Amino acid sequence: MIHLPTAARGPLRALALRLVAAIGLVLFIVFVVYLDRDGYRDGDDTSGLTLLDCFYYTVVSLSTTGYGDITPITPQARLVNVLVVTPARVLFLIILVGTTLEVLTEQYRTNARLARWRRHLKDHVIVCGYGTKGRSAVGALRESGFDVKRIVVVESDRPSVRRAAADGLVAIEGSATQSTVLTDAHIKDAKAVIVATDTDEASVLVTLTARQLTAGKVRIIAAAREAENAPLLKQSGAHQVIVSSATAGRLLGLSTSAPPLIDVVEDLLTPGAGMALALRSAARDEVGRSPREVTEPVIALVRLGRIISLAMPESAKIETGDLLVYIRDDRPSPVTASA
Template sequence: MIHFPAVRRGPLRALSSRLLAALLLVLVVVGIVYLDRGGYRDVNEDGVSLLDCFYYAVVSLSTTGYGDITPMSASARLVNVLVVTPARVLFLIILVGTTLEVLTEQYRTGLRLSRWRRSVKGHVIICGYGTKGRSAVSALLETGFDKQRIVVVERNPAAIRQATAAGLVTVEGSATRSTVLNEAHVRGAKAVIIATDSDDASVLVSLTVRQLTAGQVRIIAAVREAENAPLLKQSGAHHVIVSSATAGRLLGLSTSAPPLIDVVEDLLTPGQGMALAMRSAERDEVGLPPRELTPLVIALVRRGKVVSLTDPAGVKVETGDMLVYVRDDRAGAGTSSAN
């Protein structure tokens, strides 16, 4: 099942608006009948009072129709044909508004689903919307990635509600199943980020993605234990991040070199100061050493591989290289891109 983000009114507000519309409709009919009360006959033969007008409006709009108050004059009957009868239909529509709203929502969801299936391409699939999955989505949005091109695959109902509340399209089900990944249009995806809660599930997801896409979609996965990283790479993952090892190394650095932790947090936290970014090398930068460029270049990516800048022979920028550099995130300088 595919869930789309939606903006819903609260139930109390929706009910209040319907009650107000019904009350206004009753008052309109009461006013019209009261103005022409001489054209109506009451079985009591004592005339039609304001209370009788309310009574007639309510029983007429609710289609009860006891018949004790009836229109007699031509004008009263014309009013019943042109006003009371359409008002009766409108009143019934208000009463069954909940059912109509459900049907309308189902039609709207089906229309959005068909439109989404026709247009989804080059998107990123997030398998798992826990702490790692939410952080991955935040990082994508911080780099300017379109929220409409992010699809979350999750089977936890609470996580699904969080994802849809965040404005993300969500596919309900396990990412280890090919049918669920096909619902997310994995063959047309740009990348699949595996952020499941267990390493064995990550391996199964990676194998399933590789089988469905023949290795044409980039797979990025996170594992808890370092010993499972080689297995995940063998299953098809292009990049594997060991969360426990990374956290342990940061804990060690916080003891031996506390300022390094501040630098890492600054680089990873948006809007705080320094930030990592990547862009293509410009024409006038080709042939120059990376360390002579502005801003500070810390790595080169050449044909998908990272080139070390510590080579004694020296490294120069070539056409097609990607520059990884440090930018001033507070000033919004520089641009970032993803390969």
């Protein structure tokens, strides 16, 4: 099931309001008829209407059933029917029919949005799992300027699906280990697949399924809890594996031996804190120059998919097609901060 991002409306609240309006209208007409109960006749009974008779007459009148056993006999009662009961009958029908039309219209609108989404979905990123890792991955994509409309979340946990939809994402409810679910996410047209499941076993199954569907043409990035499962994920088809436990353990060790390094890493990973890692293509006038001569502080080069540190001889000169990994100022501008 595909959940498109929607604004929270509270359908039960809207339905309750309509129900209260309908009941209030019925009670109002009962009150009006009861005040003029002597102007109505129930068959051969000329003693006037009881409160129950007023309820009965109101219900059959507003629902347009109109059995005709109770009729207005005085000019005043007939005028009340013309000026009050008949408009109330129309309003009552509008409330009932309007609810049905709203449901049908919402279904049509949802189907139209879904068809339009399928038609334009391409070069998107599929995030399998919307737990802590999945949400962090989506947050990083947003911070880098990636269009949120091109992010698709695949999650089997219903509360997580609702959370993703509330965050403005398209969420597909189902297991990413099933090929039909990934097919619904248009995995063949995707730019990348991020595997952020809760267990390494699930990550392996998702990676295998994704590789089978894409024949290795879509980049797969997987997260692993244990370092020993990283080779298995790469054999399953992951182009890159992030070992969360090893990374966290190394940071814990650095926090003891070199506490300032942790502050630097935290600054790099925290949006808007001060520094952030960035990647850009080398400009034409930068080709042939040393990375140290570039305006930004370059820390590495990416050449033909290979990372080249500044300590390596190959980094002496920037070549055509190189990508520069640099540190940029991520502090909010004074205008943005004041706003």
